[in-house]
Amino acid sequence: KQEVTQIPAALSVPEGENLVLNCSFTDSAIYNLQWFRQDPGKGLTSLLLIQSSQREQTSGRLNASLDKSSGRSTLYIAASQPGDSATYLCAPTDGTASKLTFGTGTRLQVTL
Amino acid sequence: GAVVSQHPSWVICKSGTSVKIECRSLDFQATTMFWYRQFPKQSLMLMATSNEGSKATYEQGVEKDKFLINHASLTLSTLTVTSAHPEDSSFYICSAREPGQGYEQYFGPGTRLTVT
Numbered sequence: 001k002q003e004v005t006q007i008p009a010a011l012s013v014p015e016g017e018n019l020v021l022n023c024s025f026t027d028s029a030i031y032n033l034q035w036f037r038q039d040p041g042k043g044l045t046s047l048l049l050i051q052s053s054q055r056e057q058t059s060g061r062l063n064a065s066l067d068k069s070s071g072r073s074t075l076y077i078a079a080s081q082p083g084d085s086a087t088y089l090c091a092p093t094d095g096t097a098s099k100l101t102f103g104t105g106t107r108l109q110v111t112l
Numbered sequence: 113g114a115v116v117s118q119h120p121s122w123v124i125c126k127s128g129t130s131v132k133i134e135c136r137s138l139d140f141q142a143t144t145m146f147w148y149r150q151f152p153k154q155s156l157m158l159m160a161t162s163n164e165g166s167k168a169t170y171e172q173g174v175e176k177d178k179f180l181i182n183h184a185s186l187t188l189s190t191l192t193v194t195s196a197h198p199e200d201s202s203f204y205i206c207s208a209r210e211p212g213q214g215y216e217q218y219f220g221p222g223t224r225l226t227v228t
Contacts, residue, residue: 031215043205043221045117046155089155097215100146100207102155 002027004103006090012109015056021075021106024092028071031097035075036066036089038105044089048075080110114140116208118220125196125227133191133223135206142208143184146217147179150203162189196227 003026013019023033032051036044048057048064050073056065064078073090087107091100115138135145135156136197147158158175162168162183170176180192189208193200203224207217 033217036219041203041224044207044219046216046218057177075204093215093217098144099158100156100163100217102157104155 002092002094003102004090004101005091006088006103006106008106009104010107012111013079014111014112015082017080017110018076019080019108021077021088023032023073023075023089023103025071025073025092025101025103027070027092029095030068030092031095033064033066033073033090033092034100035062035073036091038087038089040087047088048082074098077108080108082110082112085109095096113211114208114216114218116142116206116220117170117219119224120223122224123127123140125225126228127197128195130192131196133193133204133225134198135189135191135196135208135220137187137210137218140194140208140210141201142189143186143211145183145189146207146209147181147189147191147208148205149224150205153213154183156205159191193225196225198227201227 007022010037035047049058050066065072089105089107091102117136119134147159150156158176160168160170164182168181183189205222207219
């Protein structure tokens with residue numbers, strides 16, 4: 001059974017800082033991995049999708065890396081802004097591309 | 113990008129009644145849709161996977177007779193919570209997968225269910 005851990009559970013940084021969110025998973029036989037953002041009481045917004053054959057993906061100020069063999073992914077956020085405040089979830093998809101397993105998330109607060 | 117909608121966005125019902133939640137893929141055909149439940153300050157837990165035209169596959173511990181899932185078309189899946197109890201109060205989120213797009217899942221905005 002896949003288990004996903006995200007560290008730290010919560011993070012508060014001043015605006016402008018670069019930061020790294022960590023995700024580890026126990027079963028490396030994944031199809032892909034997605035990073036999501038969730039605002040309080042809202043659904044999920046997909047940020048990045050990394051296929052198992054890829055090492056990283058970039059979108060604007062976001063960069064996600066994947067080390068499948070060691071069961072790790074990181075989300076790098078450059079020049080953080082107050083609007084980045086949200087909970088960030090990582091979710092690997094199993095090898096049959098049928099199930100996402102979510103981590104407990106990192107709650108990010110970017111202060112002025 | 114691919115858009116998934118849910119209706120209603122929130123619902124309050126009395127204990128013992130049934131509630132239906134709709135999940136629609138607006139600009140793509142979804143052969144597979146997923147239903148998740150999220151309790152406060154917890155992560156999403158997969159409840160079931162539904163494939164168009166066939167019976168849903170439920171995760172261990174999810175009562176299929178209580179959470180009825182129908183995926184009658186390529187753009188619509190419904191979740192019916194039957195004989196709802198207060199412990200069923202939760203945030204229900206659906207997702208849809210677009211075929212041939214790297215198996216990325218697109219999520220709806222969620223439905224807040226409160227059972228009184």
